[in-house]
Amino acid sequence: MVYTSRINVLVKKIIQETPLIKRFLLSPINKAALPSFSGGSHITTFIQSSGLNLQRSYSLCGNPSETQLYQIAIKKQAHSNGGSLYWHNEVKEGFKLQISYPKNYFPLSFKAKHHVFFAAGIGITPFIPMMLDLQSNGKSFELHYAAKSKIDCAFYKRINVLFPSNIYFYFSNEGKRMLPEIMQDQLIGTHVYFCGPQSLIKQFTKKAIDYGYPKTSIHFELFSSQPKLDAKPFEVELHKSGQTFYIPKNQSLLKVLLEAGIKVPFSCQVGRCGTCAIEVLSGEIDHQDYFLSDKEKKDQKTILPCVSRCKSSKLILDY
Amino acid sequence: MLDMDHATNKNFTFVTGRRKYLLFTDITGYGEITPILSSLDEQNLLYMVYYFNEFSSNHDLKTYLSQQKMGTYIYASGNWNSIISFVKTAEKAGFTEEELQIKGIGERILRVFCSRCYAINVCKTSKEMVCQSCGQSLSVSNHYSRRYDAYLGYTILN
Numbered sequence: 001m002v003y004t005s006r007i008n009v010l011v012k013k014i015i016q017e018t019p020l021i022k023r024f025l026l027s028p029i030n031k032a033a034l035p036s037f038s039g040g041s042h043i044t045t046f047i048q049s050s051g052l053n054l055q056r057s058y059s060l061c062g063n064p065s066e067t068q069l070y071q072i073a074i075k076k077q078a079h080s081n082g083g084s085l086y087w088h089n090e091v092k093e094g095f096k097l098q099i100s101y102p103k104n105y106f107p108l109s110f111k112a113k114h115h116v117f118f119a120a121g122i123g124i125t126p127f128i129p130m131m132l133d134l135q136s137n138g139k140s141f142e143l144h145y146a147a148k149s150k151i152d153c154a155f156y157k158r159i160n161v162l163f164p165s166n167i168y169f170y171f172s173n174e175g176k177r178m179l180p181e182i183m184q185d186q187l188i189g190t191h192v193y194f195c196g197p198q199s200l201i202k203q204f205t206k207k208a209i210d211y212g213y214p215k216t217s218i219h220f221e222l223f224s225s226q227p228k229l230d231a232k233p234f235e236v237e238l239h240k241s242g243q244t245f246y247i248p249k250n251q252s253l254l255k256v257l258l259e260a261g262i263k264v265p266f267s268c269q270v271g272r273c274g275t276c277a278i279e280v281l282s283g284e285i286d287h288q289d290y291f292l293s294d295k296e297k298k299d300q301k302t303i304l305p306c307v308s309r310c311k312s313s314k315l316i317l318d319y
Numbered sequence: 320m321l322d323m324d325h326a327t328n329k330n331f332t333f334v335t336g337r338r339k340y341l342l343f344t345d346i347t348g349y350g351e352i353t354p355i356l357s358s359l360d361e362q363n364l365l366y367m368v369y370y371f372n373e374f375s376s377n378h379d380l381k382t383y384l385s386q387q388k389m390g391t392y393i394y395a396s397g398n399w400n401s402i403i404s405f406v407k408t409a410e411k412a413g414f415t416e417e418e419l420q421i422k423g424i425g426e427r428i429l430r431v432f433c434s435r436c437y438a439i440n441v442c443k444t445s446k447e448m449v450c451q452s453c454g455q456s457l458s459v460s461n462h463y464s465r466r467y468d469a470y471l472g473y474t475i476l477n
């Protein structure tokens with residue numbers, strides 16, 4: 001992590017939004033107000049208790065102008081590696097924790113004439129403050145939101161109340177699907193935003209490019225990087241210290257380095273922010289990030305170890 | 320306004336993967352778009368060609384451009400005055416630098432912001448100039464300010 005100062009907060013209220021999603025209202029401790037934030041921002045939460053050290057990033061889903069409370073919504077994941085289960089099972093009202101200052105890797109385009117949001121499931125969270133921002137500035141937008149059913153649709157009522165028009169729901173139990181064709185006939189000046197599983201982001205991004213959207217008009221937010229299915233193990237050598245490491249197929253290079261006590265700065269852990277970048281001296285990088293440009297990827301000089309791997313058998317890092 | 324240097328290509332490059340192409344030109348610029356026309360014909364792509372003066376006002380042009388769908392790409396060539404006015408209108412309609420290429424013909428009039436007295440100078444293409452307001456020698460940079468619609472003129476220290 002890039003260790004910036006943290007804010008002490010307390011869980012003021014917990015609201016069960018859907019059978020699997022809880023909303024947590026966080027209020028500041030010893031502080032009059034929380035920093036204001038822009039739509040699309042997230043915070044990292046730090047929980048340390050009985051040997052547990054959890055760091056998880058969540059989009060802020062409340063009103064950006066509200067500085068007495070931050071709101072995050074967390075879905076209980078079936079294959080959680082601790083984060084969502086802990087939040088759901090252990091965190092109660094009155095629980096104290098630390099959070100980072102808000103950061104925004106998913107900002108609204110200030111050039112867009114019209115914003116089209118595509119959310120799947122818990123992917124709705126960043127869009128609520130984004131739409132509130134746009135609404136208060138009189139800007140044009142529409143939301144397309146897919147969920148399993150009305151019951152599983154977080155913020156269903158709130159969204160209907162806050163945004164009376166241009167909101168479209170797609171419930172799969174009613175046989176409705178959110179399709180990328182919605183992007184096809186959008187007028188010039190449209191920017192599209194995707195938030196949901198990686199498969200949806202890939203599918204919608206590809207379609208948007210096929211329709212002729214410039215890459216700069218396509219925005220997306222990843223909550224977690226999906227492990228590469230065909231990932232292979234590889235070896236890494238640190239040029240300065242001469243240390244070598246084995247990176248198993250189910251672990252990221254970043255994780256292996258951090259566990260070995262090597263203080264690589266990091267933040268998003270999904271290949272979006274570029275914080276963890278390390279120079280590469282030799283070896284063929286298997287880029288899996290969404291941060292480096294096509295040219296930088298082709299140059300094969302920089303790796304983002306939180307997600308990227310190695311095509312050859314060994315990488316030598318300038319570290 | 321869009322950064323002209325960013326959007327200006329020495330020679331047009333043919334951009335594939337768009338659904339529709341709009342070509343805007345005048346007598347002076349027509350020669351520049353002919354290679355693009357050939358590529359579009361060869362690849363059997365959808366396009367339309369317009370002369371700038373076919374639109375009776377910028378308002379009509381903006382209305383037309385605003386009705387275009389995402390995936391539309393513009394090539395525009397002609398005298399600089401027409402190009403500058405066209406680009407301003409295209410931007411208002413929602414087109415970005417990634418959705419158009421321009422080629423100005425002839426002499427270009429630049430707006431240059433004096434970093435000493437903050438006056439905006441109007442001059443012809445040049446590397447150096449003297450600020451008409453304070454007399455400072457300026458080097459015309461390629462730092463373009465959308466806010467001032469002008470290039471930054473750095474003071475030259477003698």
Ligand code: FES
Binds near residue numbers: 266273277291306
């Ligand atoms: S931590 Fe953000 S790109 Fe690796």
